[in-house]
Amino acid sequence: MIPQTTNHALFARDRYTSMHSFAYRALRNINGVHPTHFSRRSTCKAATHAVKERGLEASLSWVDAAHRKDVARVLELADRAADRWDILWTGFLPPPVVADSMAALADRTDVICVPWGGYAQAERCRLALGREELMEPLKADPQQLGGVAALQIKGNFMFDPAKHPDFLGALLGTGIVRERVGDVLVQGEVGAQALVDPELLEHLEGALGQVRTVPVEARRIPLSELSVRPPRQEELSSVEASLRLDAVASAGFRMSRSKMGELIKGGDVRLNWRTAGKPSLEVKPGDVISCAGKGRVEVRAVDMTKKEKYLVTLMRYV
Template identity: 50%
Template sequence: MSAVVLAHSALAYTRCLVLQPIRKLPVAHRSPCSLKPLRVLQPGRCYAAVLSREDRNHLLSGVDPSNIDAVTRILEQGKNAADRWEIAYSSFLTPPTLHDALLALKRVADIGIVVWGGYSEAERCRLALGNIEAMNNSVREEIEAAAVSAVSISGNFKYDKVSHGDFLGAVLGTGIVREKVGDIIVKGDQGAQVLVVPELAGFLCAAVTQVRVVPVETSPIPLSDLEVIIPKKDVMKTVEASLRVDAIASAGFKMSRSKLQDTISGGALFINWKEVNKGGATLKTGDVVSLRGKGRIEIGEINVTKKGRYAVEIMRYL
């Protein structure tokens, strides 16, 4: 008895293999992949997925060092699901990790991707990953429903003000880890709505009975009942000589360039959630620039004027 794995993929599967006999197919019935060399795995061993040095350098280029391990796991998860014609789901990802994961995944041709956090403006999202053809043939609503569930936590908080952190603490106090919890929408003195992985929604409803000292009722709700506050945006345009972040952010945050440079030197500016220490970094459409204490702006359409300057659309979140 032995087990085999195709050597054509740079991303091998992470799992302990159940040993099966090798079944040879007639050449006329073999797929192009099955004609490639097979590597026989030793019985009783667990083979961990690894990236070759070449593939690692290519796929993880531009990924923040702090996200390398997480993005590598997501790549392996996506490749595994694609090869099996299944759909796999990541944990809830923070914006920086999500940004880097998408950067790497878009370099893999056969993996389909759906990003979903329960509503269109969600900050923490999950990735649904699978064979791109299978994903295209699937109903998006079904993929989304399998990714995220919503739970309502209701109580009378009129005389005991609570915050996002209080609800998060109550949820994590049940033993659920942060990666299984998405956004928490606080509803003032009425409670909150929590996004969570579907397999833990029932447990959460049974486990959360109070927030701080206030008794609460916890129940599942459809995603359509989420009371999301759509962030307001102020759209503006600026014309600059370059696409340097100090020039565009100065216009977007309505700050002098010299004052902005001081904040950059102090580590308060982020491009796509990554700290930037120099004002010379260049921006492109879709980049998100955050300034501590000032919010964030998103770079929209960029056009070159007849004089060779850059007309930049900026959306500032209020």
């Protein structure tokens, strides 16, 4: 007769084996992974994480599928910040991910989210996440949070002009990933300034020595020395038969409606930081329309005329 303790041991072994088998199948079904070399413990942990991640992404069905995983990672980081009572940072995120992440966190009462890219008009921002008790005193002045540093890239580009992709490519060429670099402010013949993760300053000062064919010197500078040109604002109005995106955007950017339609279909136009894709989308007051290389337009107000057309008031930032 088998002793009682042995029965318990066999039951525990069989239960553990079943869990491992479930985890193995879950990983294959969810991520297409074949975890043949994983330990049972690591396989179970990986499966649990995969199931949780899939559930989190499913709850974000309203988010553009192209960056749903990025928003899910922000929410996971927010949970860690709340649990640890600490301030945690995301990497530098593009505007659509920032906008959707902040929308997803809007109903949270335990975590505050503050975007910061090094200056007020920054396009790519990091999100600082932490409990209200930690974040509230710092919300008014994000510089106190740290999290973003500035790098001066100095060289003589008179005979070999460099553009934004050249500086970005040189930075990434030192072995870092895109998420650790924010905006790059090109300064013409003298070089550029880059917003980066503070932890990279020492690495970039030593590793970044050339952009295109031009030798450069990289050194850290305070954020107060950034050469940021304030956006020029222009208010304008237009009477339109509809509030279609192509109609309003063509008025705001002063180009033909057919040309604007082509830009929208080509993915060069964003509505509220998300790729628009369809010229027929309707806009409303408060919407922001951005066009690659042409700035952005904010819909300030919409009124009806006596002839039942739409009088649209726009603010253009260039």
